[in-house]
Amino acid sequence: MADIKSLIAEFEKVALNPAKSAAELKKETGKKLIGMFPYHLPEEIVYAAGMLPVGMWGGQTEIKLSNKYLQSFCCSMIKANFEMGMNKTYQKVLDGVVMAAYCDTLKCICEDWKVAVTDMPLIAMYYPQNRKIAAAIDYMGAEFKKAQEQLEAIAGKKVTEADLEAAWEVYEAYRAESRKFVKLVAKMPKTLNATVRHLVIKAAWFMDKKVYTEKLAALNAAIEAAPAEEFNGKKVLVEGIMVEPIALLDAFVENDVCIIGDDLSHQSRMFRIEGRKEGTVYEKMAYRIADAYADPLLLDEKKEHGKELIDMVKEYGADGVVVCAMKFCDPEEYDYPIFKEELEAANIPVLYMEIEQQMESVGQYKTRIQAFAETLA
């Protein structure tokens, strides 16, 4: 147990202080850091170029400058990212930024950034809507090649196929260990409560993935060796882009609600797809996007998000689903009415909460989470 606690403390320290952690990472490794907007971006190429990808998932900052470009109905997380680009917070540690034009806000940012944040190189990615067809795989390969050339310019280093293969292996190992971790939460739902679970996963964004994977493997092994915890609370699956601020996660803990599984962009959507074994690294990277499911940011013409959520609820043994909809996230809002009906038809209780990253008070959310837990009793 001591091992588990001390390993968790390491992850918590990193995840609770992203700016400090990124600065330390840069100092300790001497490597350049590349900021990665949400998500499905070619991290492997950044890693292969001898640089380290760092997560850009908003943060607690006051929105002042970005209002010049983004209206009040834009997603708070992306606004925070743009704000920290405009107020030079990112310039302290980052050497470049990669983003993809998934939604209307991101499409604008891909252009706005070039004008408003001129001292930070931007690599903009454009992915195809019809991501599963053969031409899409070729097209994504061309996008990766273009990104690679821009990243090589920042790194001052040419990337070889061997570099890419090695980076791919590092990332596949990270993803496999992360998949294992989310499953192990069921064994220790008290120790790996909602907040701890979030911080352990989040820490990956501010560490060298190889180092993170080694530490996560140690944590997983310690959990496997420990006795299972008895838990009488409720188990829920959370859906959305991400769940923050931390006070919101604490509300789950206070009410004995375990996040037993997730369908979050910030968590499982990043690592639940295992890469294919055949093909070039570019092809394998492209197929991870083509094979992704239950992901509102990627086109799903069959609209199977609801069915996939129902499968996840069964797989994790969840008592219900908590939808944490990032305010003004159009892709999420389009999916919700469809899967809500399907979940209700399957008699799966659903709690819908519209959240913002910069929420100052979570009192009403605490009431909703507690009331939801009471209805599940």
Next chain:
Amino acid sequence: MYFLGVDIGSSSSKAAIIDENKNILVRVARNIGTGTNGPTLVINQALEEVGITRDQINFTVATGYGRVTFTQADKQITEISCHGKGVAHLVPGAHTIIDIGGQDAKVIRLNDKGNVDNFLMNEKCAAGTGRFLEVMARILNCGLEDLSGLAKESTEEIEISNTCTVFAESEVISQLAQGTAKADVAQGANNSITSRVAGLARRIGITPVVVMTGGVAKNDAVVRCMEKQIGYDITVAPDPQTVGALGAALFALETFNKK
């Protein structure tokens, strides 16, 4: 045996005491809420009216916005569950509860057994809550309790288009400056608040019997307005402001019996 329920809201405190047979011995409310001596005042008043002392209470449940910081309770349960419990006790067959309090509004769906099946709350702003009516009463220079009577005198329908309470205040001042009758403004405020909450109700699905609780349910003009908006008759729970406290007392009895 005695069981106490305390509902500590944002703008009022309520208490209810029942006996082991679910007989309601007292229900009291005062218009001062969390962070004040309101809870102590209503508890003392309730105890006095029943003629018992605090140590004769077998179990206490706190609910409402201030439930977490109220340390004298044996257990705390959300106002959503407590309103569900209170309504199921008072109005058999109820399936939809519309509760408009001082700071928030909720729509609660009950199943056939009277248990909470689903619920929705308003977002964090004060639109569609009692606070909106408080602001309107102040501008109209009348008491909150006089708003209902005033609205009934309305002869012309006006629309308050701003849903935000702060902007609506400016809008109403402009209306009054242009000579709009106070009664029409009062009715406009009722339309505004009820259209917000009716939207919540439609999202969750309305099944009769529909019951209104919370302090705002005492405003008859708002209730009639809500009926028009949702297209269903509404039963106002007896003493609607203290339904949450009653539900808390019923939970206190239930929890005590399970021990």
